[in-house]
Amino acid sequence: MKPSRTLRLTLPTALAALVLAVAGAMSTASATTYWTFMNDYEGNCLVSSTVSDKVWSDSCNDSLDTRNWYYGAESVTNVDGQVFRRLVSRANGDCLTTDNKTNANAVWMSPCGSAGGQFWSNDYHVLENFNGNLLRTSANGDAVYTTSQYVADPDIEPARYTWWGSHS
Numbered sequence: 001m002k003p004s005r006t007l008r009l010t011l012p013t014a015l016a017a018l019v020l021a022v023a024g025a026m027s028t029a030s031a032t033t034y035w036t037f038m039n040d041y042e043g044n045c046l047v048s049s050t051v052s053d054k055v056w057s058d059s060c061n062d063s064l065d066t067r068n069w070y071y072g073a074e075s076v077t078n079v080d081g082q083v084f085r086r087l088v089s090r091a092n093g094d095c096l097t098t099d100n101k102t103n104a105n106a107v108w109m110s111p112c113g114s115a116g117g118q119f120w121s122n123d124y125h126v127l128e129n130f131n132g133n134l135l136r137t138s139a140n141g142d143a144v145y146t147t148s149q150y151v152a153d154p155d156i157e158p159a160r161y162t163w164w165g166s167h168s
Contacts, residue, residue: 050066096109098129
């Protein structure tokens with residue numbers, strides 16, 4: 001009589017443990033990796049607004065959502081095999097966006113997938129856009145722009161193009 005009672009108590013517990021183990025192994029949930037990008041020239045971080053499409057550089061504080069970014073799942077690869085992904089702001093869920101119109105291209109936030117110029121790579125400590133432009137800080141305040149990597153402007157310090165990415 002005693003073995004039957006023990007079996008009745010341990011069998012449901014064992015089955016429950018098995019179900020939880022299988023459910024945990026099948027889970028696709030994973031923690032998001034948030035990045036902060038600090039500019040080498042001024043020591044400020046890339047920041048996005050919570051209420052507008054503005055992007056700029058400002059003091060670094062990794063605990064603020066406006067300074068946190070994550071890479072989207074969709075990617076494109078260039079002919080050299082370099083992978084580019086959408087760079088999404090934790091503050092507003094929009095993507096870092098630029099165009100390819102001048103040597104000082106505007107940078108702004110827009111809904112992901114709604115515009116070209118949203119795919120970025122941080123290889124070699126530069127934030128490079130798939131269109132061949134590099135993100136840089138401005139000598140005039142806290143503005144950020146992109147400039148073609150093929151345009152050598154001696155007035156722009158190379159450290160303005162350097163972005164140190166760290167993640168949590």
